[in-house]
Amino acid sequence: MGRYKLGFFSLLAIFTLGGFVLWCDENENEDATSFGTAPENYAKLCASCHGIHQESFINREWMFGNQKPNLIHSITYGQLDLGMVPFEQLLSTQEISEMADFILARAKEGNHFVPVSGPEINVSEKVNFRVDTIVDGLDIPWGLTFLPNGDLLITERSGKLFRFSNGTLSEPISGLPNVISYGQGGLMDIALHPDYEKNGWIYMTYSKAAPNGKREGSTAVCRAKLDGNTLTQLEDIFVAQPYSSKGQHWGSKLAFDDKGHVFFGVGDRGQRDVNPQTLTNHCGKIHRIMDDGKIPADNPFVHEENAMPSIYSYGHRNPQGTAIHPITGELWESEHGPRGGDEINRIQPGLNYGWPVISYGINYNGTTFTDLTAKDGMEQPIHYYDPSIAPCGMTFVTGNRYKGWENNLLLGSLSFRYLERVELEGNKVVHTEKLLPEIGRVRNVKVSPDGYIYVAIEKPGKILKLYPVN
Ligand code: HEC
Numbered sequence: 001m002g003r004y005k006l007g008f009f010s011l012l013a014i015f016t017l018g019g020f021v022l023w024c025d026e027n028e029n030e031d032a033t034s035f036g037t038a039p040e041n042y043a044k045l046c047a048s049c050h051g052i053h054q055e056s057f058i059n060r061e062w063m064f065g066n067q068k069p070n071l072i073h074s075i076t077y078g079q080l081d082l083g084m085v086p087f088e089q090l091l092s093t094q095e096i097s098e099m100a101d102f103i104l105a106r107a108k109e110g111n112h113f114v115p116v117s118g119p120e121i122n123v124s125e126k127v128n129f130r131v132d133t134i135v136d137g138l139d140i141p142w143g144l145t146f147l148p149n150g151d152l153l154i155t156e157r158s159g160k161l162f163r164f165s166n167g168t169l170s171e172p173i174s175g176l177p178n179v180i181s182y183g184q185g186g187l188m189d190i191a192l193h194p195d196y197e198k199n200g201w202i203y204m205t206y207s208k209a210a211p212n213g214k215r216e217g218s219t220a221v222c223r224a225k226l227d228g229n230t231l232t233q234l235e236d237i238f239v240a241q242p243y244s245s246k247g248q249h250w251g252s253k254l255a256f257d258d259k260g261h262v263f264f265g266v267g268d269r270g271q272r273d274v275n276p277q278t279l280t281n282h283c284g285k286i287h288r289i290m291d292d293g294k295i296p297a298d299n300p301f302v303h304e305e306n307a308m309p310s311i312y313s314y315g316h317r318n319p320q321g322t323a324i325h326p327i328t329g330e331l332w333e334s335e336h337g338p339r340g341g342d343e344i345n346r347i348q349p350g351l352n353y354g355w356p357v358i359s360y361g362i363n364y365n366g367t368t369f370t371d372l373t374a375k376d377g378m379e380q381p382i383h384y385y386d387p388s389i390a391p392c393g394m395t396f397v398t399g400n401r402y403k404g405w406e407n408n409l410l411l412g413s414l415s416f417r418y419l420e421r422v423e424l425e426g427n428k429v430v431h432t433e434k435l436l437p438e439i440g441r442v443r444n445v446k447v448s449p450d451g452y453i454y455v456a457i458e459k460p461g462k463i464l465k466l467y468p469v470n
Pocket of ligand 1: 060064070364
């Protein structure tokens with residue numbers, strides 16, 4: 001395990017020093033040589049999607065079989081519809097064989113990397129805080145929103161919606177749309193209308209099955225009202241075109257401004273070269289619609305022939321964070337880019353954010369697709385991440401409960417399993433800090449109406465609440 005081990009122990013040292021998390025490692029006697037180059041290749045090529053400790057393979061229900069030849073097949077040729085890239089050009093047959101052994105061995109060992117509870121107080125640069133697990137026993141929580149009475153609504157990607165009320169999780173709420181859950185899709189975001197107390201509308205995004213009965217799906221936005229634990233008056237207000245059999249890049253995080261607009265992204269659906277740069281379909285775009293699904297009269301492309309009128313900006317890969325800046329009222333977005341090209345963007349109407357013509361990243365299999373990082377007529381990100389952190393969920397810290405974090409951006413990191421705090425000066429990123437190292441794959445982060453930060457982590461799915469203590 002040569003370099004992998006070294007990496008792990010330096011991480012161990014950092015986390016222990018930081019006093020955040022203690023680790024147990026029962027794994028000391030492993031044969032250091034049996035997997036050849038696999039640990040190194042894994043860290044470089046696979047960890048960003050499957051977890052640095054192979055989390056996604058531990059206790060796995062294998063989709064394509066649990067035998068070595070099954071793994072070799074997936075690694076060699078990929079699973080293109082699901083977003084698993086082929087490695088036949090990058091790794092030799094022997095390296096792929098070692099990789100399959102490496103993954104199967106770890107999968108069998110189970111999870112040796114279970115963080116045990118750390119000290120009560122997390123010390124960070126500006127704010128000290130306590131972390132409470134307030135909801136447990138979830139799988140992949142995706143969206144969360146707060147009802148005026150303090151109840152929390154939580155979507156699970158598998159297609160369930162729960163109400164967490166007075167310390168207990170409800171039975172799944174009934175009356176949901178017909179959600180198909182495959183690849184990265186399923187039941188996704190949830191948000192309340194800004195005037196919820198008056199009109200009762202709750203908005204959700206989900207993967208909608210194509211009417212042709214094939215396994216094809218599309219990102220849809222629906223709204224409904226909640227009566228007890230049942231949804232009523234359910235209606236779709238947006239269905240992205242075209243449907244696709246691909247399982248990846250659905251986008252879909254929701255944000256409302258104070259003018260009755262709903263913003264959300266739709267990812268490129270794994271069709272990089274077809275979708276993001278044309279205005280004739282909905283994929284690879286940020287959209288702006290009215291709260292009833294109508295098109296705002298001043299959307300940037302309403303007068304352009306053949307353009308989809310809901311488009312607000314284009315040239316996006318997979319938007320996984322949308323949030324309104326608390327001071328400027330502008331829309332900010334974070335997106336999963338290619339390897340080394342995740343971005344934070346400030347979204348302006350009608351502009352082109354460049355994917356895949358310009359990018360700071362390369363393909364996940366190590367090949368390149370563009371030499372350009374800048375071009376006239378295409379916007380630069382406010383910030384990009386190399387290595388990719390897989391930013392998931394994004395929110396501004398509103399209110400003043402966390403002294404020193406006011407108006408900072410928070411982003412979850414799926415791949416590196418922490419919460420990213422971003423300080424801004426105007427529209428510039430001036431400082432970042434890693435919070436909650438190794439907390440788990442962070443799927444979402446939200447600030448409640450009463451100003452507390454909530455973090456959703458997955459597999460096992462939990463909702464955490466951060467209490468400032470200084
Ligand atoms: C860009 C993200 C990405 C990268 C990089 C990536 N994978 Fe995957 N991989 C996926 C996705 C998505 C799936 C589909 C199943 C899922 O969602 O976990 C998958 C599936 C697989 C499967 C099949 C699992 C099963 O249940 O049958 C194997 C094996 C696998 N990957 C191995 C690897 C290895 C080894 C590497 C590095 C050499 C790698 N992957 C890199 C995204 C990725």
